Amino acid sequence: MAQKGKVITFRNVKEVPPVPVSLADTLYNKTGGWRYLRPVYEDKRAPCTFNCPSGEDIPVYLGLIAQGRFLEAWEVIRFENPFPAVTGRVCPHPCESECNRNYYGGAISIHRLERFVADIVEEKAPKVTSKPEGPKIAVIGSGPAGLSCAYHLARKGYRVTVFEALPEPGGLMRYGIPNYRLPKEVLMREIAFIEALGVEIRTGMKLGGNLSWGELRDYAAIFLAVGFSKNRGLEVPGENSEGVISALEFLKTLNLEGPGALKALAGKKVAVIGGGNSAMDAARSALRLGADVTIYYRRTREEMPAIPAEIEEAEEEGIRMEFLTAPVEIISSNGRASGVRFIKMRLGEPDSSGRPRPVPIPGSEYTVDVDYVIPAIGQEADLSFLDGIEELRVERGRIKTEPSTLAGPRIFAGGDIATGFGTVTHAIGSGKRAALAIDRFLRGEALEGFPPLEKNVYAVLRPVSETVVRFEDLNLAYYRWEEPLPPKLIPIEKRRTSFEEVNLGLDVDEAIKEAKRCFACGTCVMCDNCLTFCPDRAISRKGDEAFGYEIDYDYCKGCGVCVSECPRNALSLKEEFGFMKGETQ
Numbered sequence: 097m098a099q100k101g102k103v104i105t106f107r108n109v110k111e112v113p114p115v116p117v118s119l120a121d122t123l124y125n126k127t128g129g130w131r132y133l134r135p136v137y138e139d140k141r142a143p144c145t146f147n148c149p150s151g152e153d154i155p156v157y158l159g160l161i162a163q164g165r166f167l168e169a170w171e172v173i174r175f176e177n178p179f180p181a182v183t184g185r186v187c188p189h190p191c192e193s194e195c196n197r198n199y200y201g202g203a204i205s206i207h208r209l210e211r212f213v214a215d216i217v218e219e220k221a222p223k224v225t226s227k228p229e230g231p232k233i234a235v236i237g238s239g240p241a242g243l244s245c246a247y248h249l250a251r252k253g254y255r256v257t258v259f260e261a262l263p264e265p266g267g268l269m270r271y272g273i274p275n276y277r278l279p280k281e282v283l284m285r286e287i288a289f290i291e292a293l294g295v296e297i298r299t300g301m302k303l304g305g306n307l308s309w310g311e312l313r314d315y316a317a318i319f320l321a322v323g324f325s326k327n328r329g330l331e332v333p334g335e336n337s338e339g340v341i342s343a344l345e346f347l348k349t350l351n352l353e354g355p356g357a358l359k360a361l362a363g364k365k366v367a368v369i370g371g372g373n374s375a376m377d378a379a380r381s382a383l384r385l386g387a388d389v390t391i392y393y394r395r396t397r398e399e400m401p402a403i404p405a406e407i408e409e410a411e412e413e414g415i416r417m418e419f420l421t422a423p424v425e426i427i428s429s430n431g432r433a434s435g436v437r438f439i440k441m442r443l444g445e446p447d448s449s450g451r452p453r454p455v456p457i458p459g460s461e462y463t464v465d466v467d468y469v470i471p472a473i474g475q476e477a478d479l480s481f482l483d484g485i486e487e488l489r490v491e492r493g494r495i496k497t498e499p500s501t502l503a504g505p506r507i508f509a510g511g512d513i514a515t516g517f518g519t520v521t522h523a524i525g526s527g528k529r530a531a532l533a534i535d536r537f538l539r540g541e542a543l544e545g546f547p548p549l550e551k552n553v554y555a556v557l558r559p560v561s562e563t564v565v566r567f568e569d570l571n572l573a574y575y576r577w578e579e580p581l582p583p584k585l586i587p588i589e590k591r592r593t594s595f596e597e598v599n600l601g602l603d604v605d606e607a608i609k610e611a612k613r614c615f616a617c618g619t620c621v622m623c624d625n626c627l628t629f630c631p632d633r634a635i636s637r638k639g640d641e642a643f644g645y646e647i648d649y650d651y652c653k654g655c656g657v658c659v660s661e662c663p664r665n666a667l668s669l670k671e672e673f674g675f676m677k678g679e680t681q
């Protein structure tokens with residue numbers, strides 16, 4: 097035997113000592129008998145999917161986009177999320193912050209691919225129509241939570257009526273988010289797909305107003321998805337002056353009545369107070385109406401809760417931002433706002449949100465002249481519709497649900513009003529969770545043990561293990577460093593002066609190129625690497641039609657080469673002992 101580390105060199109073939117050579121193949125030799133580790137095909141959870149609150153099966157639809165199979169990709173998304181064109185535009189895409197590609201060129205532009213596939217398919221896709229005949233369900237509120245719940249229930253055959261207080265459906269997607277980020281026709285297109293499934297939407301119907309609880313008596317279940325429809329007040333003197341208009345009211349007027357209804361802002365000085373999405377939307381909208389806009393925020397840029405791209409885009413468009421400052425009084429003359437008195441702040445210890453608490457600096461007050469003030473410091477629930485309803489509990493301004501979506505006898509709640517998560521994708525996931533819970537409830541199944549709020553639920557779950565694939569689990573020999581495509585925006589002058597959509601979508605070639613960068617973490621794509629590298633020829637394809645592989649354990653000796661060669665960690669090595677105890681995987 098060669099000594100460890102010693103290199104033996106044969107100068108010609110004659111120096112090679114005799115070696116045994118097999119004249120047959122190795123199939124006579126059932127090496128599997130020696131095995132103590134067994135490779136198994138096991139798709140795992142990709143981190144992007146794990147972090148998508150709508151629960152989309154991202155590696156599967158990216159794989160379909162990469163092959164140009166757009167309709168199928170769209171259908172895969174819509175198993176979970178009926179609003180891909182919306183989330184593809186406005187979602188803060190937590191999927192991307194966890195994408196394993198971040199460590200090798202940059203995250204996959206999942207939201208842009210989601211938008212691409214929705215735009216390309218929905219223009220032409222025939223609407224699937226249905227006439228459900230199951231039990232009647234009432235949904236209150238037509239935001240993303242209400243409509244997602246209605247969609248999933250209709251797909252299960254329930255007759256759903258959505259009651260909406262405002263004249264148009266869509267919730268904050270319709271009257272909060274401005275056109276330059278989410279064109280109304282895109283939203284209405286996706287709502288039309290939901291209506292085609294037999295969902296009835298009755299607008300101008302307010303529970304606690306012209307719709308009474310008594311009128312909901314005949315419904316087998318009720319889903320409350322009324323969102324946060326009230327702006328939080330500044331709680332400073334003068335805030336009721338003329339010229340002070342809450343961000344939500346301002347955006348609602350703009351989105352429901354059009355820019356003409358707010359033309360008085362042209363050429364005026366506007367102070368927007370806040371650092372979240374509604375502050376950015378109000379400021380950028382006021383700018384487009386011709387106003388001179390400044391945002392005032394009490395912490396620093398780093399703590400702003402708005403989506404980072406929104407802050408950048410607002411700055412690019414010329415919106416000034418002043419940090420570490422808070423209003424103490426709205427100054428008015430003849431009942432009309434004419435200025436704001438601010439006080440400078442410094443950052444102190446973290447508060448309950450984990451962010452540093454802004455602390456006023458005594459004696460640092462200063463005054464700014466303004467024509468309009470738009471407070472945008474957050475929204476809260478209008479719970480007046482609960483007057484006289486004692487079964488439902490309210491905690492910290494939200495409807496308490498226990499377990500996870502059940503709020504009271506046959507009453508469920510979801511979206512912002514129950515979770516307070518404050519994004520469209522969370523509301524979509526929450527609506528789906530409620531639909532699945534309502535279906536269980538009406539089939540007489542227990543709701544105990546239904547996945548807790550922190551976990552996503554999936555309407556269609558392909559068999560995947562709970563393990564989330566990490567970057568270290570991938571085999572990088574099969575991938576190249578590749579960067580994502582840069583964003584494409586309309587020219588800055590157009591952005592400042594019109595409500596035209598700012599972000600342009602991907603074209604077909606760009607979408608396919610971007611989708612091909614995906615590692616398909618944890619998802620077998622039948623690349624044949626395992627089969628090619630198996631030294632025992634123990635792996636074979638299941639057949640021409642079937643998906644997947646078979647391992648002949650008579651010959652597999654558990655060396656693990658297939659597992660380590662798999663680029664995407666779709667195989668695992670498991671201890672043989674477990675199988676002896678009767679485990680199947």
Ligand SMILES: Cc1cc2nc3c(=O)[nH]c(=O)nc-3n(C[C@H](O)[C@H](O)[C@H](O)COP(=O)(O)OP(=O)(O)OC[C@H]3O[C@@H](n4cnc5c(N)ncnc54)[C@H](O)[C@@H]3O)c2cc1C
Pocket residue numbers: 186187188236237238239240241242259260261262266267268269272273301302303304321322323324325347373374375377403475481510511512513517518519520521523
């Ligand atoms: C200005 C702004 C911009 C935003 N931008 C983004 C963004 O870019 N990305 C993102 O992910 N999230 C964003 N959000 C947050 C997001 O819009 C919400 O988290 C989401 O819409 C919540 O969905 P929901 O279905 O729970 O409620 P909502 O969308 O608020 O819908 C609730 C619906 O219920 C109706 N309603 C209320 N009371 C009654 C009643 N008594 N009877 C009948 N109907 C009633 C309301 O009129 C409304 O239509 C933004 C929010 C705001 C305010």
Ligand code: SF4
Pocket residue numbers: 147148149150151152154183184187188189190191192206207210521
């Ligand atoms: S909904 Fe949001 S988190 Fe989910 S895939 Fe789309 S962009 Fe990502």
Ligand code: SF4
Pocket residue numbers: 142143144145154155158194195196197204206613614615616617
């Ligand atoms: S590389 Fe693909 S599958 Fe992996 S996390 Fe990113 S998008 Fe998801």
